[in-house]
Amino acid sequence: MKIGIIGAGIAGLAAAYDLSTKGHKVTVYEAAPFIGGQASTIPVGGAPLERGYHHLFTNDKAILDLMDDLGIGEAMKWYPSRVGTYTSGKVYKTTTALDLLRFGAIPFLDRIKLGLFALKVGRIKDWRCLEDETADYWLRERLGGKAYEKVWAPLLKGKFGRYFDQIGMPWFWSKIQTRFASRQGIRGREMLGYPDGSFDTILDKLEADIRSRDGKIHISTPVEKVEVVDGVAKALIAKSPDGEVIREEVDTILSTVPSFSFPDLVELPDDYKKRLTDVHYLAAVVVVLELDQPLTSFYWMNIADPDVPFLGLIEHTNMLPKEWYGGRNLLYLTNYLDRNDDVYKMSEAELLDLYLPHLTKFNPKFDRSWIKKVHYNALSAAQPIIGTNYSKAIPDHRTPVKKLYLANTTQIYPEDRGTNYSIRMGRELAQMIISDEQQSWSNWK
């Protein structure tokens, strides 16, 4: 088969890899001037670093399996993480269960309740029984007290903004499952994975393997239309970097573009289109600061304070060696925002003016002179908002157009989006395409 893939994110590349290893001829079209999508990197201090902070959990099996298949399994390394939580004007260490008992921001009984609540959710095996309630409702009604008020409510509001009370409970359940799995290590301390050489190690090997089997990957080549004849996808129309229109006839097409841009590529029936447009996405705005000294001693800082204008502070070099980055301390300041939010529209300088005065809350000695370089990244389709009873509303991978498939982060469920799940989905789609062809596409009547 000749297969056209739209998007060279990790899902598109994983699908292209499997299809090419099975002897199919793939062409991947990527709009951006680089591969990797949300997991792509930029050079920082002489080494590649993800545009948005990235790490893995110990139960991220699909990505570990793929790395083994690629022969790069040994590149995955595990590091103990240090987690802090900023609330009530203070940073608290919240790395282990013991830290939770000492978490002075809330009364002792609420700390016990907070820990027991997480254990209770962690023991739930079937997420389906949680589907018709929101995470906010569960946390407010079944946890409540200061643990809800001081910890979970501000975290939910920080992460999901005005959608905070619409997120389905399976999202919270899946977060607890991954956190628990990663905590089974040394004395309950979380172990996080990061590949030697960054996520580029995986992306570059995927690219090399696809190309070695005569697969093509065209960057800076956005697909503008999917040509459909008698209800069947026939060709891709893309624009080359020098503005030329490219038309490629293919046997089948896999699109990995976000749901909000898929209807621009192809005419779709209203009910399927509604499933796509019913899911909102938050964008991410991520600032990376190269500092000449560390801001804190934590890798991951939860910010449970609505007065701080960013959601998280991730100090990459408190988990990975700063020597990899020319001795620089790397700090991400991150926010998830509506694409029409004023902060999303701010320039880098405006964002710094908004953010930097707050850094003294985490280290009173912080001074702007510590900043040696700033990198700014905006990612438009960063976080889908997944509400209640979503299993009944997920758009099918097999779209209403025969031989046209869709695989994007809104179709990952009940887990939250992540590289592991995009890889799992990409590989499942490769398998689906192959078996649909073997059954003469009878899945489309």
Ligand SMILES: Cc1cc2nc3c(=O)[nH]c(=O)nc-3n(C[C@H](O)[C@H](O)[C@H](O)COP(=O)(O)OP(=O)(O)OC[C@H]3O[C@@H](n4cnc5c(N)ncnc54)[C@H](O)[C@@H]3O)c2cc1C
């Ligand atoms: C700030 C941030 C932090 C994250 N942290 C983690 C983490 O710690 N661990 C983790 O596992 N995951 C993390 N993720 C999530 C993870 O990066 C994504 O879930 C995953 O990379 C999504 O891969 P994808 O291939 O499904 O989608 P994408 O990466 O979005 O790929 C889609 C691709 O399609 C391309 N495209 C769009 N339109 C067109 C078109 N018309 N023609 C051609 N190409 C097109 C896009 O340019 C893009 O490359 C994070 C994400 C963000 C934003």
